[in-house]
Amino acid sequence: xxxxxxxxxxxxxxxxxxxxxxxxxxxxxxxxxxxxxxxxxxxxxxxxxxxxxxxxxxxxxxxxxxxxxxxxxxxxxxxxxxxxxxxxxxxxxxxxxxxxxxxxxxxxxxxxxxxxxxxxxxxxxxxxxxxxxxxxxxxxxxxxxxxxxxxxxxxxxxxxxxxxxxxxxxxxxxxxxxxxxxxxxxxxxxxxxxxxxxxxxxxxxxxxxxxxx
Numbered sequence: 555x556x557x558x559x560x561x562x563x564x565x566x567x568x569x570x571x572x573x574x575x576x577x578x579x580x581x582x583x584x585x586x587x588x589x590x591x592x593x594x595x596x597x598x599x600x601x602x603x604x605x606x607x608x609x610x611x612x613x614x615x616x617x618x619x620x621x622x623x624x625x626x627x628x629x630x631x632x633x634x635x636x637x638x639x640x641x642x643x644x645x646x647x648x649x650x651x652x653x654x655x656x657x658x659x660x661x662x663x664x665x666x667x668x669x670x671x672x673x674x675x676x677x678x679x680x681x682x683x684x685x686x687x688x689x690x691x692x693x694x695x696x697x698x699x700x701x702x703x704x705x706x707x708x709x710x711x712x713x714x715x716x717x718x719x720x721x722x723x724x725x726x727x728x729x730x731x732x733x734x735x736x737x738x739x740x741x742x743x744x745x746x747x748x749x750x751x752x753x754x755x756x757x758x759x760x761x762x763x764x765x766x767x
C-alpha cells in the first residue's frame with residue numbers, strides 16, 4: 555500500500571491536545587483511555603460511511619447533508635474549539651431540538667442505521683468504555699461531519715469523488731485492522747459467519763446511510 559492519507563488519522567491528529575482533553579473530561583475518563591477509544595471510533599465511523607457511500611444514493615444523501623448542514627463557518631478550516639464548545643456547552647450531542655450540525659444522535663442514526671446499538675456495544679466492550687461509548691460516538695459524529703464538509707469544500711468534491719474517497723478509507727480501515735477495523739468487520743458481518751459475503755453487504759446497505767430508516 556502507498557502511504558496515502560487516512561481520514562481517521564488526519565482527524566485524530568487535529569484532536570490531539572486540548573480537544574482530546576475536553577472529550578476525556580466530558581466522558582469522565584482518562585486522556586489515554588479516551589485517545590484509544592477515539593482511535594477506534596473514528597475508523598469505525600469513516601468505514602461505515604464508506605459502506606453507505608458505496609451506493610450512488612448514499613453518496614448523494616451524505617453530500618447533500620454536508621452541504622446543507624455542515625458547511626465550515628471558519629475560512630481557516632475546521633474550528634474544533636468552537637464546535638466542541640457548542641457540543642459540550644449546549645448539549646448538542648443529545649437528540650431533540652439540537653441544530654442538525656450538532657445533533658450527534660441523529661447523525662449516528664444515518665451512519666449506522668439499525669446497526670447503531672451494535673456499534674455502540676462493540677466499541678464499549680472493545681475499549682472498556684461500556685455504556686459511555688454511545689456518548690463518545692454522539693460527540694464525535696458532528697466533528698466527523700464538520701471535518702468531511704471541510705474536506706469536500708477544500709477539495710471541490712462532488713458526490714462521486716466523496717464516495718470514492720470514503721470507499722478508499724473503508725478499504726484502508728479493513729486492511730489495517732486494529733480495534734477500528736475489527737469493529738467495522740464485525741458490524742458489516744451481519745449474518746455472524748465471520749465472513750463478509752454478498753448477503754452481509756446487502757443487509758448493511760439497507761440499514762446504513764444509503765438505506766431508508
